[in-house]
Amino acid sequence: MRVERSASVFSSATPCRRALVLGGSSEARILATRIAADSRLQGVISLAGRTSAPLAHDLPIRVGGFGGVEGLTRYLVEERISHVVDATHPFAGRISANAGAACAAAGAPLLVLTRPPWSPGQSDRWIEVVDNDAAARALGAAPRRVFLAIGRQGVADFRAAAQHDYLLRVIEPPRTGDLPPICEVIFGRGPFALEDEIALMRDRRIEAVVTKNSGGALAYAKIEAARALGLDVIMIARPASGGATTTHSIDAAMAFLAS
Ligand code: NAP
Numbered sequence: 001m002r003v004e005r006s007a008s009v010f011s012s013a014t015p016c017r018r019a020l021v022l023g024g025s026s027e028a029r030i031l032a033t034r035i036a037a038d039s040r041l042q043g044v045i046s047l048a049g050r051t052s053a054p055l056a057h058d059l060p061i062r063v064g065g066f067g068g069v070e071g072l073t074r075y076l077v078e079e080r081i082s083h084v085v086d087a088t089h090p091f092a093g094r095i096s097a098n099a100g101a102a103c104a105a106a107g108a109p110l111l112v113l114t115r116p117p118w119s120p121g122q123s124d125r126w127i128e129v130v131d132n133d134a135a136a137r138a139l140g141a142a143p144r145r146v147f148l149a150i151g152r153q154g155v156a157d158f159r160a161a162a163q164h165d166y167l168l169r170v171i172e173p174p175r176t177g178d179l180p181p182i183c184e185v186i187f188g189r190g191p192f193a194l195e196d197e198i199a200l201m202r203d204r205r206i207e208a209v210v211t212k213n214s215g216g217a218l219a220y221a222k223i224e225a226a227r228a229l230g231l232d233v234i235m236i237a238r239p240a241s242g243g244a245t246t247t248h249s250i251d252a253a254m255a256f257l258a259s
Pocket residue numbers: 022023024025046047048050063064065066067068069071072087088089091092093094095096098151153212
């Protein structure tokens with residue numbers, strides 16, 4: 001896998017479309033494979049650099065922030081990017097807002113590729129909340145054993161609900177100072193099998209699950225496990241989107257890139 005830190009990944013010889021895919025999601029990896037197989041397109045995947053060992057992609061990768069709207073606008077112009085697909089995680093609100101502003105400034109068309117959010121089924125016990133602070137409050141006053149399946153970002157918000165006994169699952173180690181006082185950290189990168197999620201929640205005597213409404217199939221097993229065990233799920237809603245044209249379809253993203 002090629003990881004580009006500063007040099008351009010584009011070949012100037014071929015007069016074809018130049019796609020910037022803002023990544024960090026499974027959708028971005030699937031799109032990378034499709035772009036790499038299409039001779040009309042050149043592409044680069046951009047990652048924030050949050051994980052020390054990013055998953056392989058079929059396109060070159062650049063890593064690290066652009067430097068806000070100004071930096072991203074400069075990148076789009078200097079690299080002569082013809083199309084931008086924002087395939088970041090639905091909770092990565094800042095980069096999506098930056099992409100909207102930078103694409104408008106640089107005159108580059110933008111498409112948001114994201115997964116549909118989950119909806120509760122009849123036997124689900126969801127409490128839907130707007131953000132982490134509301135999730136911490138929704139756990140209630142009485143101490144509970146809580147599975148925090150939100151990643152390491154935002155875990156400090158649960159220090160305000162210090163009475164609970166947390167099980168936090170992360171890919172990368174969190175900062176110790178961010179953790180609530182009673183918190184066990186376990187490491188794992190999905191997708192997770194339903195039977196493993198059920199076993200984990202049963203073994204740790206979990207009473208409530210806190211998760212973001214990320215959507216998609218790969219992270220859904222924890223929701224099914226909570227349903228099977230009759231557990232409360234505190235479901236954190238997605239941040240508001242910036243109003244850019246949005247699709248859930250890889251085919252639609254490819255059609256956009258070919259337009
Ligand atoms: P964020 O709050 O929206 O972005 C913070 C800053 O990180 C941005 O302003 C930008 O820095 C940089 N950045 C974010 N995504 C980038 C990308 N794909 N390429 C280059 N720079 C990027 O983002 P976040 O919530 O920290 O998420 C960071 C990354 O992790 C995203 O790419 C996202 O897809 C992935 N991810 C996030 C979550 C989540 O729950 N938030 C879950 C799974 C994966 P500059 O302003 O300097 O350009």
